[in-house]
Amino acid sequence: MTELLTIRNLGVAYGGLLAVDDVELVIHANEVMGLIGPNGAGKTTTIDAICGFIPHAVGTIALGGQAIQQLAPHERARSGLVRTFQSVELFDDLTVRENLVVAAQAPRWYSLVFDAVRPNRARSFTAVDRAIELTEIAALSTLRPNELSHGQRRIVGVARALAASPALVLLDEPAAGLDPQETERLGALIHRLPSEGIGVLLVDHDMALVLEVCDRITVLDFGRVIASGTPDEIRSNDVVIAAYLGSSSE
Numbered sequence: 001m002t003e004l005l006t007i008r009n010l011g012v013a014y015g016g017l018l019a020v021d022d023v024e025l026v027i028h029a030n031e032v033m034g035l036i037g038p039n040g041a042g043k044t045t046t047i048d049a050i051c052g053f054i055p056h057a058v059g060t061i062a063l064g065g066q067a068i069q070q071l072a073p074h075e076r077a078r079s080g081l082v083r084t085f086q087s088v089e090l091f092d093d094l095t096v097r098e099n100l101v102v103a104a105q106a107p108r109w110y111s112l113v114f115d116a117v118r119p120n121r122a123r124s125f126t127a128v129d130r131a132i133e134l135t136e137i138a139a140l141s142t143l144r145p146n147e148l149s150h151g152q153r154r155i156v157g158v159a160r161a162l163a164a165s166p167a168l169v170l171l172d173e174p175a176a177g178l179d180p181q182e183t184e185r186l187g188a189l190i191h192r193l194p195s196e197g198i199g200v201l202l203v204d205h206d207m208a209l210v211l212e213v214c215d216r217i218t219v220l221d222f223g224r225v226i227a228s229g230t231p232d233e234i235r236s237n238d239v240v241i242a243a244y245l246g247s248s249s250e
C-alpha cells in the first residue's frame with residue numbers, strides 16, 4: 001500500500017510541556033486514519049504541525065514520499081494537505097458556494113499541467129461542484145453562513161476543505177455539535193472519501209463515529225502514541241481503555 005503521509009519523530013514543545021512527543025504516524029492512500037485521545041492529548045497540535053502552523057515542530061513529514069517539513073503552510077496546502085478547524089470560520093458576506101470557490105482557487109502542484117489544457121476557472125468550478133455533490137449541500141449553495149444551522153456550517157466547513165482538491169484532508173472534530181442524523185451523513189461521506197482519491201485523518205470525540213468509519217486508529221495520550229491498530233484492536237486494547245477511564249473529561 002502506498003504511503004500518503006509519513007510522519008517520524010514528530011515533536012512539539014511548549015516551554016517544558018511536550019504537547020507532541022516522538023509521534024510516528026503513517027497514513028496510506030485509500031484509508032481513513034483516526035486520531036483519538038483524551039482532551040489535551042495533542043491531536044490538534046499534531047494537525048497544526050502537519051500543516052506547518054508550528055514553526056518550532058521537529059521531526060520529518062513526507063507527503064507522497066516528498067519531505068514537506070521545510071514548506072510553509074500555503075505550500076503544504078498547495079501540495080494537497082487540507083485541514084478543517086475545530087471552529088468553522090466562513091466568510092459571512094459570501095454565499096456557501098462562493099466560500100467554496102475561494103477555497104478552490106489555490107492551485108495544486110499539478111495545476112501547471114492542467115492549466116495547459118483547461119482554464120483555471122473551469123478547474124475550480126469542477127472542484128466546487130464535486131465538493132457540493134459529495135457533501136450533499138446543493139440546496140444550501142446560495143445561502144449565506146448566517147442563514148445556516150450549526151450542523152450545516154460544519155458540513156460546509158468540510159465541503160470547503162474538499163473544494164481545495166486535497167490528497168489528504170485533516171478533519172479536526174468535524175462532528176462536534178452535529179445531531180445523530182447529521183453525524184451519520186458525515187460518517188458516510190468520510191467513509192466514501194478514499195474511493196474518491198482522498199485520504200483522511202479524522203480527529204473526533206465521537207467514539208462511535210471513529211470506530212465506524214476508520215480503517216485504522218492511532219491513540220495519543222500526553223502527546224505520545226499509546227496504541228495503533230484496527231477499530232477492533234483499539235476497542236479491546238487495555239492501555240487505551242485505561243487512558244480513557246483515567247480521563248475525567250471524557
Ligand SMILES: Nc1ncnc2c1ncn2[C@@H]1O[C@H](COP(=O)(O)OP(=O)(O)O)[C@@H](O)[C@H]1O
Nearest residue numbers: 014017019037038039040041042043044045046
Ligand atoms: N499555543 C499553545 N501554547 C501552549 N500550550 C499549548 C498550545 N497549544 C496547545 N497547548 C497544550 O498542548 C497540549 C495539547 O493540546 P491540543 O493539541 O490542543 O490537544 P487536543 O487537541 O488533543 O485536545 C495541551 O496540554 C495544551 O494545553
Ligand SMILES: [Mg+2]
Nearest residue numbers: 043044045086
Ligand atoms: Mg483539539
